[in-house]
Structures are given as structure tokens and as C-alpha cells.
Amino acid sequence: MIEKFIFKDQEFFILRDDLLGVFNGNKARKLAYFLNADFSDFSGIISHGSSQSNAMQALSVFAKLKGLKFHYVISHLNSNLAQNPVGNFNNALQNGMILHIAQNRQEFAKNLAKTQNLFFINEGVSQNEAEFGFKEQANEIKNYAKKHGLVFDIFLPSGTGTSATFLSKNIDFNVLTCPCVGDEGYLREQILALDKGSKVKILTPPKKYHFGDLKLELFKIWSELKTKSKIEFDLIYDPVGFLTIFANLNAFKNKILYIHQGGILGNVSQKLRYERKFKGQI
Incomplete structure (x- = not known):
């Protein structure tokens, strides 16, 4: 509209x-291809980014809809957000996000993708x-x-x-x-x-x-x-x-x-x- x-x-x-709708904004556009993709060869998906990323929240909804585990890697979690989850972070947790904290979040995510057979998605779905x-x-x-x-x-x-x-x-x-x-x-x-x-x-x-x-x-x-x-x-x-x-x-x-x-x-x-x-x- x-x-x-x-x-x-x-x-x-x-x-x-x-x-x-359920997916909105640019994340709806970025994830359109994946809605009909076959993930049966993978145990879940993994991505990385900030702790209040819009992509993180959208991927958590996507994974829940597809029945996939969703792993997400951040480099830092501040104490306020850890003690009182709100916004995108809280929504993603409610959707079952499995959180990891690693300084080099991209490298950590790629390694975990290999060892746990996860489909890797770039930060911000930039692919x-x-x-x-x-x-x-x-x-x-x-x-x-x-x-x-x-x-x-x-x-x-x-x-x-x-x-x-x-x-x-x-x-x-x-x-x-x-x-x-x-x-x-x-x-x-x-x-x-x-x-x-x-x-x-x-x-x-x-x-x-x-x-x-x-x-x-x-x-x-x-x-x-x-x-x-x-x-x-x-x-x-x-x-x-x-x-x-x-x-x-x-x-x-x-x-x-x-x-x-x-x-x-x-x-x-x-x-x-x-x-x-x-x-x-x-």
C-alpha cells in the first residue's frame, strides 16, 4: 500500500x-524466498547480529512457523536487557530463540552451522x-x-x-x-x-x-x-x-x-x- x-x-x-502481515517490512521481502524452501536436510537455522535486530525477530517468527530451531549469535548483551527482556529480543526469546554470545559472532555462527548442521543466514539476511x-x-x-x-x-x-x-x-x-x-x-x-x-x-x-x-x-x-x-x-x-x-x-x-x-x-x-x-x- x-x-x-x-x-x-x-x-x-x-x-x-x-x-x-506476520512478516513485515524489508524482512518480509528478504525472507520471501525461504518461505517455500526445503530445510529438511538441516536441523535448524543460525544467524548473527545485534541484540535488538529486526532480522533476529523476523527469523525467530520464520523458524517457529517452519518448525525449525533458531540459533542466534550476539557479541554483547547489556545487563538491562538481560534482566528485563523487551522488544525484538523478548519476542525472539518467546519464539524459542537459542542465544549465543561470542565476540566474533559471524565466525562463531559459521562454525556452529557446520558442527550442528544448521543453515547459515547472513546478518540482516544479506544474501x-x-x-x-x-x-x-x-x-x-x-x-x-x-x-x-x-x-x-x-x-x-x-x-x-x-x-x-x-x-x-x-x-x-x-x-x-x-x-x-x-x-x-x-x-x-x-x-x-x-x-x-x-x-x-x-x-x-x-x-x-x-x-x-x-x-x-x-x-x-x-x-x-x-x-x-x-x-x-x-x-x-x-x-x-x-x-x-x-x-x-x-x-x-x-x-x-x-x-x-x-x-x-x-x-x-x-x-x-x-x-x-x-x-x-x-
Whole structure:
């Protein structure tokens, strides 16, 4: 579903991938291929990432639906979350996630995959099979644009860049993104690893934000968006995304289509972090 709103005098079209269903957002697109895949040769699946990863939560739901064990490796678990599980982490635990903590989480996950016959899934589901779901997403956008006589510049904030890469590969519209996990160099490297000829344009955020940074300007624009659009966005990626758009408006030549990639379950824990740090200010 695509809807429209005005924010800070700028018109936005929003692709509401957050409303897709049990799986929503970019994780629904990334996991589309695996829904009909045969895992009978494996004892379960394993992945790695952060303790409040949207992919972690989505994979826990996926594994539960498929009747698979789900192993997940993180490099650190803070005491607050360990004592009071909330958000994506709590949901994944409730779905039966088997948690491992290892400093080199990727290496640990790959080794465990071999020794316990687990199907390995990259952090953020950053792998070629993910393209399947973005072909469908691209078709939905193309059909809407054709029906309404529109040309879009598409924007979505990135972690690994998987979503932007595969959407761009399957659509003629410009696809723009910004880094929310590593820097621009890291993001470009991840994108080119998936598609050597990628035309994704990486925009520079107005300042460097480390992943999960607690900054008042991020919370402020998130709150303003919720009030103006009546849509709840992700509290980590989307604030950086919208600040980047407004810092780079000259990069957009056509109507802006912003992709809502879901992930709002993680807002529970992130909002608590903001309330602890900025008590009385928000």
C-alpha cells in the first residue's frame, strides 16, 4: 500500500511495507524466498547480529512457523536487557530463540552451522536469495507509478544495503539510501558484494550517527513524523533517513517514495533507552 503525506513542506509517498502481515517490512521481502524452501536436510537455522535486530525477530517468527530451531549469535548483551527482556529480543526469546554470545559472532555462527548442521543466514539476511522478494516489491511500485503517471526517486535507509541493492537492480527508478550501521565505505562495499554494477546512490547524513545512537534530534524528528503522518516509524533507521533526505533535497529530482521497512517492535526498547538518558527532556 502506498499513501501520501506532507512533512516540513515536502510531499512524501510512503510504501507501507510495515503492514505486510506476520512478516513485515524489508524482512518480509528478504525472507520471501525461504518461505517455500526445503530445510529438511538441516536441523535448524543460525544467524548473527545485534541484540535488538529486526532480522533476529523476523527469523525467530520464520523458524517457529517452519518448525525449525533458531540459533542466534550476539557479541554483547547489556545487563538491562538481560534482566528485563523487551522488544525484538523478548519476542525472539518467546519464539524459542537459542542465544549465543561470542565476540566474533559471524565466525562463531559459521562454525556452529557446520558442527550442528544448521543453515547459515547472513546478518540482516544479506544474501542473494533475498532478491526474490524485492522483485515483487519493484513490480508493486512500477504498477502504482504507471497507474498514477508518476516517476519516483526511491529512498530507504540502510544497514547492509541489501534492500536498496536488490530493489535498484529490479527497477528503473533512482534508488537512494544512507548508512545507518557502518560508514559510507562499509555500505558501498556491502552493496557491491551483492551487485557489482549497482547504481544505488548513497547520501551522506548531516552528521555521523553510530548505530543506535541516542540523539535528541533523532527522537524529535521521529516524534514529529508520528504526529504529522499518523504513522509510527522505526526509531533507529528512519530518523537518520529523514534527516538525510532534508540535508540532501537537491539530490531528488522526482516525487519521493519513502519505503517504510517495518521494525517498530524494536521501538519499545529504544524508547526506554531514550527515556532513561533524557529523563524530563522528551
